[in-house]
Amino acid sequence: MQMGNIVEILEKDRFSKDEIVKLLQVEGDDRSLLFSKAQEMKLLKVGRKVYFRGLIEFSNVCSKDCYYCGIRNSNTNVHRFCLSDEEILNAAQFAHQQNYGSVVLQSGETTSTAFTARIENLIHEIKKQSNNQLGITLSLGEQTEETYQRWFNAGAHRYLLRIESSNEELYRKIHPADHSFQSRLNCLKTLQKIGFQTGTGVMVGLPFQTLEILADDLLFMQQINVDMVGMGPYIEHTETPLYQFRSELWPIEKRFDMTLKMIAILRLMMKDINIAAATALQAIDPMGREKAVKIGANIIMPNITPGTYRNDYALYQNKPCVDEEPEQCAGCLDARIALADGDIGYGEWGDSKHFLERKNKPL
C-alpha cells in the first residue's frame, strides 16, 4: 500500500467503509502513522488521563448460551458462584478506598424481579457508603425498559451492552436462534433514551468475520452514537461451540493487532468517546492494555472481584491476573499507566465527553 494513500485518508474527518478497510490493513510505516495520529487525537480530545472502573464480576450465573462464552448456561463444567451483597459492597468499598472513581457491576444475564430489586438496592447502598462519590456502571445484559429505568433512578449512570457483532448474519452464527439481534439493538436505544451513558463493543477476530464486517462495526458505533466502547480480541474457549472453528481463526497476534487498529481508527472517528482497554488484550500480551492506552484508549477496568472467584468468571481462557488479590493489582497498575504515557484520574468519574455533548441534542 502506498504511504500517500494512507496520509490522504488520515487527513479526512469522516471515513468511508472502503477507507476503514484500508486502514485495517496498514503495516509498517503506515501502521505507525495510524497509531501516531490516533495518539495525537486522543491527547487533543480527551487528554492524558486514564480513568479506572473497578470491575466486580459478581456472578457467573447466566441464562444465555452465547456460542463463544465459557460461562454459557449449557457449560456444565463451570463452578457457578454469586457474591453476597456484603462481598459486593466490600469490593465497592475497596474501589472507593483506592480512589478509583467508579465501579462496574457485571454478571451473567439474569432477568427476574428479585434480581432487579437486588441490583437496585446495591446501587443505593454503594452510593450511600461512598457518600455519592463512586460512579456506577452496569453490565448486566438485556433487561426491560422498566428495569433499566429503576437502576438509572437508583443512581447508576453508565451501561455497557456489547453488540459483539453489528452484522446480523454473523450475530446469528455466534448465538442460538432465540438470542435476538433486534432485541439487543432495542436495548441500546432504550438505554440511550433513559439517559445512560451507553457503551457497546465487538469481538475482533471471530470466525467468519471479515475486514468489511469490522469496518461496518465501527460505522455502526458511529451511527448509533455511543458514548463508550470496549473491544477485545476474540479468544477461543475449549468448552464452547465456536471452538470447532478454531482452525479458521486469524493467528492470535493478528487478532491482537487488529484490535489495536480498531481502537486507533475508532479514536479518529469518534474523537471524544471513552474507549476501554479490554483485559483480553492483556491475556495475549502482558503489556496489551498499555499499548491500547497509548494509541487511543482512556479507560481501564481493574478487576476487584475477590481473587477466589476470578477463576470462575472465564468468558475466555488464559484470563490474566486470576490468581491475584485486588490489593496486588493496585500498585501494579500505577506503574503500567505511567509506561503508557498516561496519568490516572484518581477520584474522578471520567465521564464520556461525547455524552456531555450528546445529552442536550435530540436522538
Ligand code: SF4
Ligand atoms: S456472553 Fe454474557 S450473556 Fe452470553 S453466555 Fe456469556 S455471560 Fe451469558
